[in-house]
Amino acid sequence: MTGLHARHRAVLPDWVTPYYREPIELVRGEGRHVWDADGTRYLDFFGGILTTMTAHALPEVTRAVSEQAGRLVHSSTLYLDRSMVELAERIAVLSGIPNARVFFTTSGTEANDTALLLATAYRGSAQVLAMRNSYHGRSFSTVGITGNRDWSPTHLSPLHTLYVHGAVRTRGPYAALSDADFTAACVADLEDLLGQCHGRVAALIAEPVQGVGGFTAPPDGLYAAFREVLNRHGILWISDEVQTGWGRTGEHFWGWQAHGASGPPDLLTFAKGIGNGMAIGGVVARAEVMNCLDARSISTFGGSPITMAAGLANLGHLLDHDLQGNARRVGGLLGQRLRAVAARVPAVREVRGRGLMIGVELVRPGTDEADPDAASAVLEAARGGGLLIGKGGGHDTSVLRIAPPLSLTVAEAEEGAAILDDALHAL
Template structure:
């Protein structure tokens, strides 16, 4: 029997009509009804400091006048077209992305989400190489669609063994839990490089569609490789002429603080980059920027009904202009360093923290049972709930769901960063003292 809408909570109604596998945070999930800057208002009437940013999609904050006004102007003109017609804002956005992308002779194709962006990259690379063999990384997350689930290296997000791809999972930059964790960075990179070559020689036919990697793994717990890691992997890939796809759904547009696209920091020029999420500050968007020969390899006609639509394109153009005019990459670097240093100080005083990692405003805090590397999964959920009670929203990730994800919008202020650190210090101290670890 369906619950009475007048008496049922929104959570009751949600459970009655939504799938059981649609994850929500907290025992009593939170409805967000409004936002301003880096704060959101919940259906409970409380205001929260938003340090998760719509799962990194609310990249420059809530209710930003420049974005809202641009959307209002476009909505008063035209809501929808399709790629069968010329769309000026789509061309303008593609020009901006192509000008910034570390890709030779780039072309751009727009879709509606990160999953669809990665699917497009797989379509291009498997077609160009006439192979369904893909190398992905352990701990990777590339989406919820059939092909992207096939390349996802996290058991908790991979629902099916059925796959259109033949995937080999290589070592990632997640050194903390690697079998090579005792090595220094130089030796670690060398070991992973040797293993990648061995995997290609023993687990593939050698004719590989692509290697796909997130510069900083998102759902994998913000695993951040040592400098030089991906450049070393690229040297092996070049030996076998394997195209490199950088999955930048979470790491693009300067969020890492150290480069506009995350892969640039590692000195790699990939053949394709996927993007989505924060580009339109929460409006559905995605896309691929790729070398023209790769982008043009398809021999059948194709269109996109909603990819490149005027609303999303207008929002994205306004977002990129806002990032540039307000120097938000520098802000991500500066405020991100305050957060990183503060979290590192907390780690030195709280044995619940195993490692702090990330870059810019993509920071992960891995929680473990003190004196071990055993994931403190239950305690992570408690920390999320206690942060909510204290007025702050953060996320979680990691192979065991034991990594706090600290990802405020790129407009975050130093004052807000210090407020967040104060809340985390109190919450982590409380959880460490009151829960058996």
């Protein structure tokens, strides 16, 4: 154990566990690469949990942060902030939500927490629908609606949560059905669930592509079908875009747009990639929902001048360089390459995802039984080959999570795929 690792264990909680048998200290990044304290260079296919969205040390962002830090680091929402207003204006338009209002937070957890506050206040109900296998953050309210037991450490919650089926396409009782029949069965399940509720339900919160859950997704259009049911009951739809937003899925700017027949959600939450490493999160909602609170509120650090400057620079770079298009093109190539690799590895059950959000699910060969040990072994082998990836999954972390910065080049995609090929064959 290194000296820093020993010090980490001595002062941080046991449940804050770094990756790898011998954890690494990252000290520098540039483009799609990072370096550890020993000088070893790695190709980064996880981006600080999908947070380094454009590139490490992106000049536009580092310059914006440096210049703003030289002027004013902090003021709070008690004062006008030009950068906050400008970023809110851009996000409101991009969200597709009519008459949108934007509230900035410091994380996806806090964004989802705020969305739950708004929805329950607006509807006058503490009943919430969430998806099985979901993850929405680590606060008391968000772990209470998280449908993944590995990330929900308590059954105590201020909310009454009911879990809906449909976010995991290839497992569960409806897996063998066609997409249309799968959607119909999930809608019937939702209808039945609502028939058992006492009183009104506040909202359905759902990730268009589940992140921690292992990059699982329903058939396109499922949430549109859900929306028809929700609208009949007056139930709000919260789209958790913390991991899927900003073009990462390639085909769409927001994950909800794969279910676009229903129109935009009532509330949209975002975080991670917009700040490219700076702590930005937020909620977008139509004005009547956002303004429903009958008490004052602020965010001391949400919308700070320095993070807003970073967000504006990062979003501008993403749009100006069509990184959504790059995610579609290079992500398609990477996914195709990984499917070809997987066809030769019995331990791979499925390669799934879209754009630069790809999951590789590992099982014990010849079965559908999750194999978290294999996932850990591949994680270690990939690191040994110079590649950093992530892990996730349902009840067992047996899915490799691959989510590089959206500026990934074709050559880097090929390099990463080759390293994963060797790591998977090492099983």
